[in-house]
Each structure stands twice: as C-alpha cells, then as structure tokens.
Amino acid sequence: MSDNIYLPWIATITEVRPETADTSTFVVTFDDPQLRESFTYLPGQFAELSNFGVGECPIGIASSPTWAGSLEFCVRAVGTVTNAIHDLDVGDKLGVRGPLGNSWPIEEIEGKDLLFIGGGIGLPPLRSLIHYVLDNRERYGAVEIIYGARSPQDLVYKQELKQWEEQPDVDLYVTVDAGDGTWDGPVGFVPPFLREINPTPENKVAFTCGPPIMIKLVVEALEEMGYADANIVTTLEMKMKCGVGKCGRCNIGDRYVCRDGPVFSFDQLRRIPGALEA
C-alpha cells in the first residue's frame, strides 16, 4: 500500500484469459521493478483496480502469493468500471491499489482438512487460497473442492479444474445447474450436491464463496452436517469504494467489510446485527 492510501500503482496487463462469456482473467505486472519484488499480500485480500477516467472497483486477488512477479484478477463485466476493464488489452495499463482487507485464516487452519465450496464467479477468491495451500502442501491436510456454475460455459478456470481433477491430493466435485451436449458430469445446484457428497466435518474448515442464495443454503447444509459456525468461513461482497474503512459504505454492524473483512467466519457474522439479514 502506498503512503497515500488513495494513490494506485500503475501496472501493465501481460495476459488476458477469457474464462466465460462475460468474465476474464487479467494478469498484471507492476511497472515499478522494485515494487514487483516488494509487493506482498495474503490469500483472500483484494485490490481496487482503476481504469483511469472511468473509476475504481474492488476485485479479489485470484493469484497466490506464492507466485512471484504478477497478480491475477478475475473480472466479470457487470458495472461501469468492470466493463471498461474488459475493454483493455495486453500492454494496456491499469491502477492497482492494495492489498486491501484481511485474509483467509492461513495460520489458524494449518494441519486441518479443507473444504472449498464455490459457485460461479465465487471460485476466484477461493482459488488464491487453494493454490497457496497446494504450494505449501505439507502444512495442510486434505483438500476437497466443490464447484458449480449455471452451465458448463460458466465454469471458470477450466484448465485448472482439469488439473485438480487429475491431482491425487485434491478431491474435486463439479456440478452445473443445467447441462448441455458437452457435459456428462453431475447436474444440479451446489447445496444439494454438497449434501450428496456429505463431507465429514471432522478436523475440517469449510470455505465458501458464491451468490448470496447459494451461500445461505450451503451454510444451512454445513450446519446440519455438523460444521461449527467457527469452521465455516466466507468472503463477503458489499458495495465498496475507498477500500480502507472510511467512506462508510460497506459496513455490517461496526465492521467495515473492506477493512475488517472481506473474510469472516459465520461465528463472527452471527454476532453482528444485520449481517445475515440480506
């Protein structure tokens, strides 16, 4: 983070990988070679991306801190700024302000088995942690990933899904809400799919990210399976602007999602009035 908390750093797009019809991965490298070396972050943190003249928006860092040199952001074109970022190409510049927010609890979960449950564009924030865990394999237990999207075309990171499928130390389960001719895997929503797989809660922490309704039903399912609220962790989406806990937009109770989050356990969320209302 720069001393001036509102001043972004300039980075160059080195690669654009289309993920779905409206979502692409942008790989960026800081222009300042020193910063490229010194910039550190934790899985689960995010950054404010600028397309100057259009504005700024918060995007989770989808790469792992174990990868040197560049950052990855998975951006879905939904708003003004994200659409403008999609207009950018390799070689174009954007602003990166960060890293912002807290992180997945990488120390607390050492030695635990890990369950990742993602929906649609909810996989990228989990992906940073998944790779971090796989790159520090000895510190963590078993890895299970349950992922779903509306259709086969809406699955992101298709290459990596293939890789994880083949990787012996990862159990991957993928479903789609509606299949098509290309799809011979499971069909159905994530929450019932999760119940079907029924992963044991023992010595396990579950991480979930996806559409709000999915998270709600996933958490209900996990609780019924015996997961304690403290062992269910999510990353929240709220309207954010400043990213530094000042502009007053993204609070739930007295917590600013941008500063104290975005990562919260359900145990924490239950103690914040209104946090689970929406």
Add this chain to the structure above:
Amino acid sequence: MQDRLHDIVRKLLGEGTIEYFIGYGAGSEPHRVVPCFVTSDHEVERLVWGPLCLQNLSKYVLQAKDLEGKAGVLVKGCDTRAIVELLKQHQIEREEVVVIGVACQGQVDPRTLEEVLGVPMEQVQGVEDAGDQFVVTIGEDERTVAKEQVLLGKCLYCRHPSAFEYDFTLGEIVPFSIDAGESEFAMVEELERLSVEERRAFWQKQFARCIRCNACREVCYACYCKECIFDRKMPRWLDKPPLLSENEIYHLIRAVHLAGRCIDCRECERVCPMNLPLSRLYKKVQKDIAELFDYEAGIELDEVPPLVSFELDDQDPFM
C-alpha cells in the same frame, strides 16, 4: 378547524378507511411544524393546522402506494395541484387516497419573518392568522405583521387558496388574495432583461454554491422516477462531485424535466439549505409553458399536458 380535522381523521382511522394520515404536527419547538404521520387514535391530537404548515404533503402520497389500504392527506389549495398532476401522470389512483382539503389563508415564510421582525424563528412561540395580518408571539409579547410582508412568495399570487380536489374540506372556502404589487413573473422578467452573459453569471454564481444534497429533487412531487437519470451508472450522465459543470447540468435538466409539470409549490426553494433562488428558474419554465402552450399544470384534470400530447400531422418531422 383543528377540531374538525381531528374528528375526520379519528373517524377515518376508526372505520379502517385509512392506514395512516399525513398531516402537520408540532415539532419539538413551537416555531417548527413538521410532517406528521398518524396511525392511531391517540396520536390524532398531535395534528395541527396554522400558518406554519409549509410542506406540500402530496409528495408523501407516493410512498403510501406501498400500503395495502389507503392513506389520508391534508392539502392546501396549492398542494392540490400536485394531487391533480399525480392523477394526470398516472402515479396515483384517486381511490387510493383520502384527501382532506383545507381553506388556507396564506403561509408564513420563516426567513422573511425573521428579517421583518429582526428576531430569529427560535424565539417565535406561535403565529396566528388574523385576517389580513399575522399575530406573532415572541416571549411575553404579541406582535402583528401585515400578511403581504411575510407570506411565502407563492402565496402572494395564490389563486387557489382552497383545495379543489378533495373528499372532505376543513373550513369555509374563503376567497383570499393579496395585492402583490407586481406581476407574478416579475422575478423572471427581471432576469430576462439581462444579457445572456449577465444571466449566465447570475446562475453560475448560484449553481456554484449548490452542494447537491438532492433535497430539491426529493421534495418535488414530480420526482417519482424509479431511477433518476442523475443516479444512473450506465450510462452516466452526471458526475457526483458538486462541481459547477455538474451542478449546472443538474439544475437545468431538472428544470426542463419539470416543464409543464411544475405546479409552483416552490418546495425546492424552501428546502434548499443553500438558499438557491430556484423558484426563479422554475417560474421561467412555467412562464414559457404558459406563453407557448397557454397551459398551467395541476389545474384541470382532463387537460392534456402539452409535452405529452402529439398529433400525427405535427409540422415538426422529429415528432
């Protein structure tokens, strides 16, 4: 009149005709009269009527649309024009709202009263209507002041003191008029006599002071769009920072959007914390509409507003 108001509202609530009544209530200090939402019998006594009932409560009828039942509302003659327009613009249905019309004898402009009396409003304990003057209580003293000195600007030209679209009325319909001494449009004509540059300078000085609190928009009966063009993100027509360029666009677009719909209630000017002379802007729009189309908004229910009517053989091919 206040007693009759209480009786009617009590009856409407008691019969279950309305879910709540929107009237005026006493604020925490005597000089402050505030919008008051009454839902039950024991709150009816809070309703007041007098010369400090400034707000045009018709705006609140729009949010009453969310109710399963009806709402009741108190309107002065000038406020009735908003009810008429909301009906014409198909924003409310006549049977959704119970209208209590009141025979108004003019409302006090607090800013002017302070100037005329040289006393801040907070020392004013009450204002009573006494025919062609107001009796103002300040501490132990009572002072009288001629109405034409302290009336709201719009009251000076009032042609509809009593409500004319109503279910119940309060008070006898008494003619009320004031000799304002100059034409209704004098404040516009004064600006029209200036050169374009002078006029621009006048408005730029005003718009530069705007803090864009949106109060003028939110208080306006006619600003009922689900998503205001100023709030649109894609495409974005207006930037949020209150810079002169943006403020100018904000006020000019609002004025144009109100053409043929502005009912001269001047709520925008009254609520403006920065004292922008907005009624001059809106009076200009009213004047143009009157001159070009011989039309006045909020008077006749079945008169078609000029900017929503069209003819197939219109001489302008754009139409």
Add this chain to the structure above:
Amino acid sequence: MERKKLQKSDLSRWLDRIAQEHELIGPSEDDGVIRFQPVESSAEIAVEFANSLIPPKSLFFPAVESLFSFHKRGKDIELEATEPLDRDRVVFGIRNCDVQSLSLLDYVFGQDLEDVYYQERRARTALIALACPTPPRSSCFCTTFGIDPLSSDGSDVLLTDVGDVYLVDVVTEKGEGLVSLAEDLFPGLTDDEARQLQPRPVEMKKVDISQLREKVEALWEDEYWHKMSLPCLGCGICTYVCPTCHCFDIVDVGSTLEGERYRCWDSCMYSDFALMASGENPRPTKRERIRNRYFHKFSTFPSRYGSGYACVGCARCLIHCPGGMEITEVIKDILAKESISE
C-alpha cells in the same frame, strides 16, 4: 494555559495581522448562508452568528476535492497527487461542538491507514475557537453529549465574549504563535479582572444518554424504524450539515486520456449509496438506511473506535431536515423504549 484579554475593537486588527501571514478562514455570509470560507480581511467575517450552516469539517474533509490527476501519454499513465494546501491556515470562530467533531473525525481519517489529505489539513490549520453566545441557539444540545460549549479543549486559542473584551485562553504553541503576531493587543489580566471577568454559564436542555447505546442496540429489529422513517424524503441534508458524518464517494472526472480523481461527500441516506453493480442493495428502504445512520452515531462508531457518540449536538440536522425529523426526538424515543424483550 495562559489567560489574556483582547478588546473587542482590536479583534479585526489581530485577524488582519494573521491574514498577512496565513490563509484566514472565518464564518462569512453569502446569500443568506453562513459558511467557513477563506477571507481577504476581517471585514468579511461574521462575528455575531449562531453557527455555520455547513460545518467546518468541510475545511478538512471538503465537499469535493481532487485526490490526484492522471495523464495518459501513449500507453503510459502518469499520476500526480494533489497538494491539499498551499499555505498554513487559521480558522477563526469555530464553535466547540465543531472542534469536538474534528476529534471524532480524527478517529476515521487520522488512524488505521491515515488519510494524508485530511491529516495535512489538520496539521497545518490552527483553530481560534469562539465560545458560544449566551444563550445559545435554542435547538442546541451539545451538553447532552458531554460537550462544554465554553471549553477550549481541542482548539489552539479560545475567545470568550465577556462584554467589551474577549477572554483569551492560549492553549497550544500554535496558539501562542498567533497571539505573538500582535502581542501588544493581549494584555494579561489583573487579579481583579481575573475574578470579575468570567464567562456566563450556558443553559441548555440536557438529556441523560448513559443508556443510549444499549437501548438503541436493543432496537435493531424494532418496528420503530419503519414508522419514524416515513417523513424522511431521502435527501442528503442531514448528512451534509452533520459535522461528524464522513461518508464519501470517489469519482473520476475527465476522459480516459486525462482527468482527475475526486473525493466528494456522499450520503448514506441516498437510495443508491450501498447499491451493488449486481443490483443487490443491503439497505433497500429508508427504514434500513435511517436505522444504519442512527446506529452509526450511537452504536457502531463508539464501538469501532472506542470513542463517545458520533453526535455533538449542533442541531444542524434537525433545523434543516425538510421532513422535520428531529434527532433529539429520536433520542427521546429510543430512551423511552423500556425493552423489546417482552
């Protein structure tokens, strides 16, 4: 702290002397509205005033300010941070409620990722407070929030009107510097004067708010918020005239080739304030937005920063609310609630 005196007739000489050295800011009337703004000379300053419409927070956290400019040259983009001030400033006439509001804003902007724009303005601005007139404005209720309208706490110099002279409390080194610009105008007090020249006590309505936080927190689910929000029109006046509200937006103005990134006030009362690009809105109606605002003032701000309540009793919001909503009545309503547990 040292107490001196200043003849009222000498005030303008002192202020004009200050204006030679620094940017002088004071309450000044423009089209019927009093605002703190830079003045050329003391003649533009309104000394007899209750308080400004726009709170002096705007001097530190302006309604609109440029954060930086950007210029694109080929593919390259250059950013240039905007300097918040070009010279040191002296604010004359600030009331103690507003001084206390700055110490609340300091929690937001001055710690945990400091805001350099706000911080530089704070560091380079001296405050000459003017004790409140007696009687104060009838709506004022700062004492309810534990604020003494005659206190010098947080200012650099405090002037208190005691008739023909001001008592002058020189609080800080910055304050000493200002007084030393015209040392001869500030004689010390004789023993007699020190006894006789005392500020008149300020009478103000006061409410016991020791239970306010607990009571408001118990009301999260209460129906109260629905009914009380009915008169709200959804404008931003209460937040813009509030000396402790600090919501803002960050907006680019210009083209993608060059322009500026601005920070401007925003309001949690606006329907689109927390609206996400996805269309979801965590505070979809006035009920949730107003509840959020009062919770911010009475629960979440003190809880987050370990501070007092985020209200200084200046009464601006209740004076200017077009819907006639009065924070003092809301406080009474909250305190009157026994408990919602039954």
